Amino acid sequence: MNAAARPTTSRAELTAVIKRARNIMRKDPGLNGDADRIPQLSWLLFLKSLDDHEKSRELVEDDYRPVIDEPFRWRDWAGPDVSKPRTGESLTGFVNNELLPHLAGLRGLARQGRERDVVAQVFSDVHNRMLSGYLLAELVEQIDRVNFNSSDDLHTMALVYESMLKEMRDSAGDAGEFYTPRPVVRFMVDMLDPQIGETVMDPAAGTGGFLVEAHEHVKTKVSSVQDRERTRGTIRGFEKKPQPFLLGQMNLLLHNAHEPAVVRGNALLPSLTEQKDDGVDIVLTNPPFGGEEEASVVKSFPVGMRTSETSWLFLQAVMARIDRSRGRAAVVVPNSTLFDKGIGAAIKKKLLTEFDLHTVVRLPNGVFEPYTAIPSNLLFFEAGRPTRDVWFYELPLPEGRKKYTKTKPLRYEEFADLATWWGSPGAGTERREDRTENDHAWTVPVEQIVERGYDLDLRNPHQADSLENRPVAEILDELVEVEKEILELLQGLRAEVGSGARR
Template identity: 30%
Template sequence: MANSELTKSSVTTQNIVQKLWNLCHVLRDDGVSYQEYVTELTFLLFLKMMEETGREDRILDGYRWSDIAGREGVDQLDHYKRALLDLGKAADPVVQSIFTDAQTKLRKPANLKTLTTAIDSLDWFSAREEGLGELYEGLLEKNAAEKKSGAGQYFTPRPLIDCIVRLMKPQAGEVIEDPAAGTAGFLVAADRYIKDHTDDLYNLTPAEAFFQRNNAFVGIELVPDTHRLALMNLMLHGIEGPITLGDSLSPDGEALGKADLILTNPPFGTKKGGGRPSRADFSVTAETSNKQLAFVEHIVRALKPGGRAAVVLPDNVLFEDNTGKRLRQWAMELADLHTILRLPTGIFYAQGVKTNVLFLTRGKADRANTKGVWVYDLRANMPAFGKTRPLRADDFAAFEAAYGDDPDGGAARADEGPEGRFRYFSRADITARNDNLDIAWLRDNSDAAEDDLSDPEDIAAAILGHLRAALAEVEAVDAELAGEEAVLAEVEA
C-alpha cells in the first residue's frame, strides 16, 4: 500500500474512532462510567459489525442489528435488554462468551436511539475496506489513552507490542499464548505479523489455515468485561482461538498446555486477600501472593523445550529477595534469560511503576541454560512519555538493531561499555551480585522528567502511579507478614 493510501486509511480509522468515542458523552449522561463505556459500546458494535460482515447467521433471529436499531422508545430499550439476556445463551460459543451476564447501563430510551442512529451513520464502507479489527483496536487504544478510563492497565502500548513481536518472529504453525490476555493486543499483533510474512495465510494448506484461525492463539483473561473485549478484538481480526475466562495461577493455567511462544504483560501486585496460586505444578512460587513472580513460573513451565517468551515485568521481579531470588535462580537454570530491556517510565497507565521486558528461551535440558544476560537501558535519560510525548516505534529502533535477528538472542552483539546502553553480564557477574538482575550503570539525568510533564492528565496519572506503586509495595509486605504469622500460628499450635 502506498504511503498516501496508508495515511488516508489511518485518518479514516481515526475519524471513525473519534466519532465512536464522542458517543461516551451520551453514555455518561445515562450514568455509564468510562470503565464501562467500551463494554457497553461493544454489545452494539458487535451486532452492527455482524451485519456489515455478512455473518448475522451467528445471531439469534429477532436480535440482529436491524431488529434493534429499527425500534423506538421504551420498546427499543426493552427489546435490547432481552437481546443481551438471550444472546448470553446462544449456541455460538463466541457470541455466548461475549454476551454472558451482559447488562446494559442505559436507562433512557432516547440515549439508546442516539447510539444506534449514530452507529448506523458511520462510514462503514471505509471501515470495511480498512478492516473492522483495526477500527475496534483503535477504539480500545483510545480508551486506554484516556487517563480517566483507567483502562491502560489492560492495554500494552502498541509500539512496544509491535517491537516485541518483531523480535520474537512468530511463525505459522506455532502455538502462541498470552496467559494474561487483556484485550488480546499481543495475539492480534502476532497474527498480523504471521499474515504479513505468509502471504496473508494464502500459501498455507487448508489444515494449516484452520489451525491458524482456531488453534494457534490461546490465552486466559481474568476480568469478565476485558474478556469480552478480547474476544471481540480477536474475532474481528479473523481469530477464533480458545481465549478463556479464568485465572492462569489456578488449574486453568495448567490446562493451557505447552506453547512455542509466550507474549504477555501480566498484572502487577498481589492476589486479593493475600491468596496463593492454586497450581499443583507450582513449587517455587506456591507460597507467594506476588502475582508477577507466579506468572514467571507459569511462563517457564508452559514453554516447550526451545520455546521462547517475552514478558513485561516490574523491577521488583529483578531484585526481590527470598522467593524472588529463588525464582530467578530456578528460571536461569531451566531457561536462557538472555536479554532484559529496561523500559522508560510513564509508558503505562501507572507512571510510577518501573518495568522491563524479559526475553528468554526454554532450554532443551534443565540445567545451566543462562550463560549470561544482555541488558539494554532504555530508561536512563529518556523523555517524559505521556499524552504530549507518546511512545513511538522509532523509540525502539536502536534496541532492535542491538538485539539482532535471532529471536533467541543468539545474533552477534556488541557490548557498548559503561557509556553505552547495551551491556553484557556473565552468569558469574550475576552470581557476584547475589543474583540481583536490577542492573543499571548509566547516570540518569532525567530524575526530574516528571516535572517536564505539561498535560494535566499526565501529571495526575504520574501522581496516581506513584500512589499505586506505593500501595502495591505495602500490600506485598502485608501479605508476606500475614503468611509468616500464619506459619507461626501453626508452629505454636
C-alpha cells in the same frame, strides 16, 4: 442496502458519529460516567461489527451459517431495513428480556461452536444500563452508520477502537491496570518472530494488543490457503475481566484472526503441571504489577514458590507454558522483579537454571506514563537450555529528554538501534552470536548473578556512576549502611553524654 454496496465511513464522519453517540449516552440517567458509557458502546459496537463481518462471509461462503440466528442479528432489530423499528419500552424490553439473555445462553454447535461460545462469554456479564428506550434507539441508529465490512473501514474503525481504549486506559490506573504501549508490543513480537503454525498465548490478554500484533505479524508470512489453515486456533489467551475481554474479542474479530481461542478466566487457576501439558510455542505478556491473588490460587503453586504477588505467579506460569514445547517468551516486569530476594530469588534461580534468559531490556523512565511511573523491563527467555550469560540493553531516552510523558510517548523508531544490535529475530542462540558490548549493551556471566543472590538489577558499566543509573537495591543497601553508621555515632554520643552527667 446490502453489505457490498454500503459505502465506507470516512474518518470525519466516524468521529462525528462517536461524538453524537457519547452525547446521547450523557443524557441517559442510567449511565454514570465513562465506567458505564464505554461498556454500553462496546457491546453494541461488537454486535454491529459481528453482523457486518458475517454479511461479508455470507457473500463468499455458500454454506456459511451466522453465529447469531434470527431475530437476534443486528440486521433483524437494529438495521436500516427493519420493517418495524423498535423504540421506547419495546426496545428496552427486547434488549433486556430477549436479546441479552439469548446471547449469554448461546452454546457451541457444529462449525459455529467456538464463535458461539465466545459470544456467550462476552455477553455473560453484559447489561443494558440505558433506562430510556428512546435514547437507546438514537444510539443504535448512530452505531448503525458505521460500516465494518470493508478493508478500508478496518482502518477507520481503528479510530473508534483507539478512542475507546484511550478512554479506558485513562481511567485504568485507579484499578491498578496498565496497558502496554504499542511500540513495546510491536518490538516484543518482532523479536520473538512468530511463525505460521506456532501457537501464541497471552495469559493476561487485556484488550488483545499482543495477540492482535502477533496475528498481524504472522499474516505477512501467509501466502496460500494452506498457510491460512495452519493459523487456525493458534492465537490463545486468558482475560478474567469482562470489559477488556469484550474489547479484546472485538479487536481480534476486526483483524480477522482465524478462530482465536481466548477464554474469559484466570490463567493462574490450572496447576503448573496442567499448564505445562497445555504448552504453547510463544508467550507474550504484560502481567499485572503489584496485584495479589486469592489463597486458593496461591496454594496450587509449589511449596517454596508460593506468593500472593501476581507478577511472580505469572512468571512461573509463563515458564510452565513454554517448557514442554521448548518455546520462547517475552514478559514485561517491574524493577522489583529484578532485585527481589526470598521467593523471588527462588523463582529467578529456576528461570536461570532451566531456561535461557538471554536478554533483559531496561526501559527508560515514563514508558508507561500516565498509568504508572514504575520502572519496567523486558525479559526474553527460551526453554531447552540453562542460562550461561545474560545480555542487558539499556534503552536510552531521546537526547534532551528526562522521561516519556503522556503527550510525548515512546515511538517504535526508538527501538531501531536495539533491533539492529539484537541479531536475527526468532528462536536459537545462533541468531544472537554476533552481539557486542557498546554504550548501552553489556553481558554478565550467570555465575556472577548467582553470587549476587540472583539479583538482576545490574547497572550499565559503560555509563557514569550516577544515582539515575544505579540499581535501586544497591542504593537502598548503601542508605541502610549510612543509617547504621549514623545510629552508631548517635549511640556513642549518647554514651558520652551519659558518662559526663554521672561525673
